[in-house]
Structure formats: structure tokens, C-alpha cells
Amino acid sequence: MTTEAATAAILVQGLAKSYGSTQAVDGLSFDVSKGSIFGLLGTNGAGKTTTFKCMLGLARASAGSVLFSGQPLEARMFESLSYVPEQPALYEWMTGREHLEFARRSFRSYDPAIAQHLVELFGFDARKRVKQLSKGQKSALALTLAFAIRPQTLVLDEPSAGLDPVHQRHVLDLMIDAAAGGATILFSSHQIGQVERAADHVAIMHHGKAVLQGDVEQLRADEKVIEATFDGAVPTIGGLDADTHVRRVTRQGRLLRVYVTGGGNGVASAIQSAQPTSLRVMNQNLEDIFLAAVGDDQHPAGDEQAAPRA
Amino acid sequence: MYYKEFLRVRKIFTGFAICLVALFVLILVFSGHVSGSVGESARVPHGAVVASAAQTDAGHGPSAGIQIQGESDKAPIEILFAIAGFAAAIFGMVIGCALASENAGHLEVAWTRPASRVGYGLRVTLVDAIGIVTMFAFVLALSAALITIKGWWPDIHTDAASVPLAARLFAFPFAWYGLVAALTASLRGGAGLVAGLSWPVASIAIVLEKLHPQSILGKILTVVNAINPLLYVSFSDTESTASSAIRALVSGQVAAIAALACIAVFGVAVSLLQWRRLEA
Known part of the structure; x- marks a missing residue:
């Protein structure tokens, strides 16, 4: 540790x-x-x-x-x-106000001014019983209690x-x-x-496992997707799947996508050697990173395989 | 930290109180004259509950229990305690599901307070106990008011056995509360059904034991009925059932009160043990 x-x-x-x-x-x-x-x-x-x-x-x-x-x-x-x-x-039979009072009596650090501010911010009627509140209003009340x-x-x-x-x-x-x-x-x-x-x-x-974690900015900087288009079917590129930088490879018709983490230049060079008609190296947003991390069982797309991260 | 518990008990109490007041108003309006009517009008639904003519009580001799129809034409004061005891027991049955209702989707709230689980459970129990006492006193007061208004006091009598018998009837709702709490504490749903069924099941268990004292069922029920609160407030004219040993044991009022108290305490203890081990 x-x-x-x-x-x-x-x-x-x-x-x-x-x-x-x-x-x-x-x-x-x-x-x-x-x-x-x-x-x-x-x-x-x-x-x-x-x-x-x-x-x-x-x-x-x-x-x-x-x-x-x-x-x-x-x-x-x-x-x-x-x-x-x-x-x-929350307790369906209690009103929002009663929940706030319950919190006031349970927590020494409860701040009624914060609670009042949040009730107004979320705009729900604290006089109503919880069972009369919409799902969103219940969430708002729960958040009010948490932050208050x-x-x-x-x-x-x-x-x-x-x-x-x-x-x-x-x-x-x-x-x-x-x-x-x-x-x-x-x-x-x-x-x-x-x-x-x-x-x-x-x-x-x-x-149940953490398949990827880290600083958001760092992940975005490290995680790239290399997209290559070929004239015909995507050729076999030697060593691609075994590369430790490769997290996931998808092949869809003439399109090859390779998700890489850190040091993607070597991978791009390897793909370039297969003479694609176009090759782009793009930064990934968090959604791309997420989808790459959770693999193809969530978003099946063509011939796809995930490589474990080193 | 007691706020929500008091709120819960108060709301249930209010519902009960409204029903009881309505019932007593109906009795007030539709009841007849005093003479010969007290025993009938005040008869508790479970007829076996308060007749103990054959009961022997050490120190009091025979006939120390409640007598609805004894040699005297007067009704015993204990009838008021019986009404209060049973009303409070029904109330205790309802509030006895408190931990089960927490388990039905509220543990994330109940267990994220700066208080231990056992402490939380004990607070629930304490507030519920106060609620039972209040309900008992409320029904007693309501009954007394009815008798006063109707001018029935001359037809009510007390004797030396009244106090311990009243104490036994006072202990009864706590025992029922403990029993229901123990039966339902780990349930996520259906606690109300279990609590509601506890009355007919407890009544049937006593009747079946009486009907088949020598059978295997009767012997099993003898054991089961040891934790049946009804056993300790129900008496029959004969002691021919398989539970006669228990009845003999509890024939003394103090023993009966102790038995009811034990059911209450052990019931609460069992419910708290379950409560500690629940998972959200």
C-alpha cells in the first residue's frame, strides 16, 4: 500500500x-x-x-x-x-419535511439553510408525502438530505x-x-x-472487476483509436492482436478499428504497412474508452476481439 | 433519533384511536341499561380469554381469576384490562412489524445514521413499548369513561386478585409484540400477513392442543404453545389438556406475568439478532 x-x-x-x-x-x-x-x-x-x-x-x-x-x-x-x-x-408515509426534520435530529452537522436552498433549487413540495412525489422528486429529496x-x-x-x-x-x-x-x-x-x-x-x-481505472485526463491522453480503411477485406496484420498496447480490435467489412492504450505509434506503423486507403489516429472520449473497456458483449460490431490490458 | 419512530407510532396510534373512539361511541349510543348488560356488552370476542373460575392461584384460593359469569352478577374490573390488553396487543401486532418494514427497502436510510444497528433497533423497541403502554392506557380510559357515562360502576367489582390479573393483561400486548417482532424481523415483504395470521394460528394452536392432548400434534403444540401469549391469558374450566403442566406452572399470576415478559424480551432479542444480520 x-x-x-x-x-x-x-x-x-x-x-x-x-x-x-x-x-x-x-x-x-x-x-x-x-x-x-x-x-x-x-x-x-x-x-x-x-x-x-x-x-x-x-x-x-x-x-x-x-x-x-x-x-x-x-x-x-x-x-x-x-x-x-x-x-x-425514503419512507413513503412521511412527508419531505418530516424527512428533513428526521435528518436534523439525526445529524449534528445538518444545516437547515442548505436544506431549504436545495428544496427551492429542486423545486419539490416538501409538504407532500413521499408516495405523492415523482421519481425525480424523490431523487431530489434524497440528494437534499445527503447534501444538507x-x-x-x-x-x-x-x-x-x-x-x-x-x-x-x-x-x-x-x-x-x-x-x-x-x-x-x-x-x-x-x-x-x-x-x-x-x-x-x-x-x-x-x-465485478475494475477493467480500467485512472485519471480522466490521463486516460483520454493515453487511449487512442486507430481507424484504417482498406480497399478490400481487412488484411491480417501480424502481431497486432498480441501487441500489449492493443486493448481491442474490431473488423467490420473494409474498416479496421484498433483501440490502443499508450504508445500507439508502433501499432499505427504496423497498420500503415498493410497499405490502407486511409488511416486516422484519434483521441478517445470517455464513452469510447468505456465501450472499449467493457468489450463487445455490450456493442457487438463485426469481427471483434478484446485484448487484456497489461 | 427517536423522531421517526415516534412519528410512525403516532400515526398508527391515531388510526387506532379514531377506530376505537368510533366503536365506543357506537356502544355508547346503542348499549342498553346497566342491569344484566355489562357482562354481555363487555364480553371479549375470545370467550376463553377471561374466564378462570377453576383457576387456582396460590395465596388467593380458587376463583382468583376473571369471572364474567360467576356467582356474582357484577362484572369484574379486570374486564376493562382485558379490553385494553387485547386492543393494545392488536396495536402491538401492527407496530411489531417495524423492523420488517425497515427491511422492505429502507435499510439504506436506517443504517446510514450515526447509530449502531442494535441501538437503532432498541430505540424502535423502546418507542413501540411506549406506544403500547399509551394504547393500553387510552383504551382503559376510554372504557372507564364509557362506564362512567353509562353509570355502570356499581355493577363492577374488584377483589384482591384484580391487581395481578390486570398486570397479566398489561404484559400480554408486550408478549404479542415480541412474538410478532421475532417472526417478522427478517422478512422483506409479507410481514403484515404473518402478523395478521398470528392471531388465528395462536388461537387454533390452543384449541387443537386441547382437542388432541395425547396425539403427537398435541404434544408438539404443547411445546409450541409455551411461546403462545394467548396461553397465558386463556383459561378453561378443566385442566385436561396436555398443557396442564404448563398451566399449573403458570397458574400463579406472577409466573404467568413472568412468562409473558419472557416472550416479550426473548422475542425482541431474537428480532434484534436477525436485524443485525440483514443485508440491504
Whole structure:
């Protein structure tokens, strides 16, 4: 464990969770620096929610450890740790106002001014019972409760689910503001554009494992896609699939796409030697990186194969 | 931290109170004159509940229990406690599903508070206990008000056995609460069904044990009925059932109260053990 990891706001090491024969989380490790925003990406069933539940003691991990500021989770830590689950676990029979009062009485750090501000920002009627609120309004209430206690650590599972684009933007702004104020944020989202905008670091989960993680800017700089078009069928290019820089190769008719990570020049040269009619080396956005990382079972396209990352 | 629990109990209590007040108003309006009517109007639905003419109570001699139809034409004061006890037991049955309702999609809220799980569960239990006491007192007061308004007090009598019997009926709803809590704590859905079925199942268990005391079923039910709160507030004229040993054991009021208290405490303990091990 590095010194940096040891002092991380959140340190997850070898986390595993199985349900019967299903391995929901499989040896997951990552760390989140204090004051940073960490995005957890993954397809449905990748294990993101289970990871959060295991981290917060809501589910028993089969293996691994989770430390918050170097300490194992204790109940008292929730004084400054907020969790917003994917499905807001609010009490249907209570009103929004009663939930706020419940939070006020439960958390010493609860700030009614923040709560009031967020109620107005999201524009939901706190006098209504939860069962009368829309899905988006329930999410807004859950987020209000989470941010109103001025947490030092926020774990948000799909925080924008059900919210309209305006309120989704508000959530992003809240996260960025909170991180700027020193809070550590770990969140998951299917909205890759939001993750790209807000997160400093990401981890991409697939089948319970982190298949790729790192600094967002660094990943974008490292990850390239080389696109080559040939006159006829894509020829066999020796050594391409074995190249450690190659993450994934797709062949679709006359089009060859090679996703490379770091040092793609050699790969481009190899492709160039096969005399394509055109050759382009492009930067990848986070969505490309995500799709390349999770492989072809999500987006099948022609003859495709993924290469494990070194 | 008690806010939500009080809110929950208060809301359920309010619903109960409205129904009970409506019921008592109906009784007030439609009940007849005092003479010969108290025993009938105040008869508890479970007829076996409060008749203990054959009960022997150490220190009190025979006939120490409640008598609806005894040698006296007067109704025992315990009838009020029986009504209060059963109303509070039904109330306890409803609020006894509290941990199960947390398990039905709210653990992410309940377990992300700066409080231990056992502490949270104990708080739920404490508030529920206060709710049961309040419901018991409320029904008792309502019954007393009805009797006062109708001028039935001269037809109510008390004796030395009234106090321990009242205590037994006071303990009864807590036992029912503990039983329901233990049965439902780990359920995600269907807790209400289990709680609702607990009454007929408990009643049938006692009847079947009485009908088939020597059969295997009867012997099994003898064991099962040891944790059946109804056993400790129900009496029959004869002691011919297989549970006579238990009944003899609990024939003393103190033993019965202790048995009910044990069911309550162990029920809550079992529910908390389950609660600690749940997963969201």
C-alpha cells in the first residue's frame, strides 16, 4: 500500500461479494483521494451498487477491506458520510419535511439553510408525502438530505436518475462545489458525459472487476483509436492482436478499428504497412474508452476481439 | 433519533384511536341499561380469554381469576384490562412489524445514521413499548369513561386478585409484540400477513392442543404453545389438556406475568439478532 493510498479518503482493497454462484464483485481495488470526485462506470449488473453496499456495510463483503480515512467503517462515521442509493429508500408515509426534520435530529452537522436552498433549487413540495412525489422528486429529496448534512464523504449511486436535464446539471454543480469545499465524492452514473465533466478519476467495472481505472485526463491522453480503411477485406496484420498496447480490435467489412492504450505509434506503423486507403489516429472520449473497456458483449460490431490490458 | 419512530407510532396510534373512539361511541349510543348488560356488552370476542373460575392461584384460593359469569352478577374490573390488553396487543401486532418494514427497502436510510444497528433497533423497541403502554392506557380510559357515562360502576367489582390479573393483561400486548417482532424481523415483504395470521394460528394452536392432548400434534403444540401469549391469558374450566403442566406452572399470576415478559424480551432479542444480520 502506497502512502497516498494509506491516507486516501476511501481505500477499497480486494473487495469481493458473491450471491450464491454469482460473483457480483470480484477483487475490486481502488482509492479515492480526499477532495476528489471518483466516477464508477459500468454496465447494468457490473457490480457498482453491490460495491457501494459492501463499502457502507449494507451488505457483507465476502472478502476485502474498505477504509475511510484509514479507518474501518463505524456507525459514527455516518455523521459526515452521506449515501444516496439508486432507488431512494425514503419512507413513503412521511412527508419531505418530516424527512428533513428526521435528518436534523439525526445529524449534528445538518444545516437547515442548505436544506431549504436545495428544496427551492429542486423545486419539490416538501409538504407532500413521499408516495405523492415523482421519481425525480424523490431523487431530489434524497440528494437534499445527503447534501444538507455537509458531509465529508458522499457516495452517490446514480444520483441523477429520474432528474430532468436542468436538475441533473444542478447535481453536477453540487458535487463539484462540494469537492471544491474538500468533500470526497464517489459516484456511479450511466451518463458518461456527466462523469466526464465532473470526475477526476474513474474506474470502469465489468463483471465485478475494475477493467480500467485512472485519471480522466490521463486516460483520454493515453487511449487512442486507430481507424484504417482498406480497399478490400481487412488484411491480417501480424502481431497486432498480441501487441500489449492493443486493448481491442474490431473488423467490420473494409474498416479496421484498433483501440490502443499508450504508445500507439508502433501499432499505427504496423497498420500503415498493410497499405490502407486511409488511416486516422484519434483521441478517445470517455464513452469510447468505456465501450472499449467493457468489450463487445455490450456493442457487438463485426469481427471483434478484446485484448487484456497489461 | 427517536423522531421517526415516534412519528410512525403516532400515526398508527391515531388510526387506532379514531377506530376505537368510533366503536365506543357506537356502544355508547346503542348499549342498553346497566342491569344484566355489562357482562354481555363487555364480553371479549375470545370467550376463553377471561374466564378462570377453576383457576387456582396460590395465596388467593380458587376463583382468583376473571369471572364474567360467576356467582356474582357484577362484572369484574379486570374486564376493562382485558379490553385494553387485547386492543393494545392488536396495536402491538401492527407496530411489531417495524423492523420488517425497515427491511422492505429502507435499510439504506436506517443504517446510514450515526447509530449502531442494535441501538437503532432498541430505540424502535423502546418507542413501540411506549406506544403500547399509551394504547393500553387510552383504551382503559376510554372504557372507564364509557362506564362512567353509562353509570355502570356499581355493577363492577374488584377483589384482591384484580391487581395481578390486570398486570397479566398489561404484559400480554408486550408478549404479542415480541412474538410478532421475532417472526417478522427478517422478512422483506409479507410481514403484515404473518402478523395478521398470528392471531388465528395462536388461537387454533390452543384449541387443537386441547382437542388432541395425547396425539403427537398435541404434544408438539404443547411445546409450541409455551411461546403462545394467548396461553397465558386463556383459561378453561378443566385442566385436561396436555398443557396442564404448563398451566399449573403458570397458574400463579406472577409466573404467568413472568412468562409473558419472557416472550416479550426473548422475542425482541431474537428480532434484534436477525436485524443485525440483514443485508440491504
